[in-house]
Amino acid sequence: MDRSDLARELGDVLWYVAVLADYFDLSLDHVARANVEKLASRRERGVLGGAGDKR
Template sequence: MDFNEYQQLANRTLEGNEHVLTNLSLGLASGTGSVIELIKKYTFQGADLDNAQLEHELGDVLWYLSQVALWANIDFDDVAQRNIDELKKRYPNASRHE
């Protein structure tokens, strides 16, 4: 599945009204906060990192990001490609090998 396909499939669950952008923005902030909370507990409180919960929260963030982009008529594939292009310019010699 590519990003644009995800964006379109995710859109079927969007409940729209005149406040859809506000709802998406608040949901994005909330989902991001949930990711931060998991990492904070792992980093500073010695909790195990719950990968299943982290994956769930990241999925929520991805959903909100995709729908903000769709609201603005931006293809999600274009968002991803532009980000990679900018990273290549900013860090032309970067490489990470695991």
């Protein structure tokens, strides 16, 4: 797979994410910000490469 193929696949993923967010009335901005905060917290706690928080 080359970069242009990857870009097309990522575009499809973004479309699916946008459709799901719209369906559940979620702001993509809010989702992205919350994820950045979650990952920053994991980094600060030294568990960024771990199994996650709610699994």
